[in-house]
Amino acid sequence: MSAPFHGKVALVTGAGSGIGRTSARAFAARGATVVVADLDAGNAAQTVKLIERGGGRASAVTVDVTDSASVQSMVDTAVSRHGGLHIAHNNAGVFTGLGPLADLDEGQWHAQLAVNLTGVMLAMKYEIRHMRDNGGGVIVNAASNIGDHVRYPGTGAYAASKAAVSTLTRAAALDHIKDGIRINAVSPGASNTSMTFMPGESEAERAARLNGTIPLGRLAETDEIVASVLWLASEESSFVVGHDLVTDGGASA
Incomplete structure (x- = not known):
């Protein structure tokens, strides 16, 4: 496998x-040293083990993306351990609080905004501050x-x-492209992850519920979504700035 991210810290x-x-x-398999950040330290450690078993380089850091100090520490740790951030x-996000707006629990509303939107804003804030002072970089938001x-x-x-993440991505891209930082987003459709299951739902039941909403006729595998992330992070997309790449099997066509 080629190593387009050799010498990079992701x-x-x-x-x-x-x-x-x-x-x-995927970043590790393509040569990057990867900082695996997650709220669940055990899950992060398991991802590092999988990377290392494949011959890659990685380290784990525990982060609460809703907390500014925690996010700043995450970026500082990445830089101090590995010498930079490129x-x-x-990607961190949650999918909860389903139901009609009039019946929506306000705590669930605030929780989703905190993780999905504020978490992306805080991550970009500290990533950009480092990248701006160190030759630029690439950011891909979920x-x-x-x-x-x-x-x-x-x-x-x-x-x-998530609509706000798309808009924030475009705004940040315009703010910081002259700092040498390319910022884009990927908008996945329904994917084969735990997030797409309803409580107690089987794989067959999930397929019956979702496959008909996707013109391609099936859910995405995670590597199909990540292929878009890798492209946006690579030099192959060097002229792509402020774009939201929809990867959803035609569901929003």
């Missing part, structure tokens, strides 16, 4: 599972096709948080 939030774990492993995939691209009943809080 930070992935929410890297203890799902798309984040696949992203961390790539960031701000938005969603639910939000700016398509809406479904009962997903108002999640949709609002």
Whole structure:
């Protein structure tokens, strides 16, 4: 496998599972030293083990993306351990508080905004501060096709948080491209992760519920989503700035 990220340090939030774990492993397989950041220290450590078993280099850091001091410490730790920070995939997110807006628990509203939106803002704030003073870098944020691209009943809080990530990504991209920092987003559709299951739902039941909403006829595998992340993080997308790349099998077409 080629090593387009050789010599680079890549930070992935929410890297203890799902798309984040696949992203961390993919960056490592392509030559990057990866900082595996997650709220769950055990899951982060497991991702590091998987990377190391594959011959890659990684270290774990525990982070609460809703807390400014914790996020600043995450970036500082990445830089002090590995000598820099060149790539960031701000992937941490939650999908909760489903139901009609009038019945939405306000705590769930605030929790989704805190993780999905404020978490991305704080991560970018400290990543950009380092990158701006050290020759630039690349940031890829996790938005969603639910939000700016398509809406479904009962997903108002999640949709609002992810639509805001898409807008924030574009705004930040304009603010900092002259600092040598390219900022883009990926908007995944329904993927084969634990986040797409309803409580108690089987894989067959999930497929029956979701596959008909996707023109391609199936959920994405996590490596299909990560392929978009890798492209946006690579020199192959060097002229792409402030873009939100929808990767959803045609669901929002």
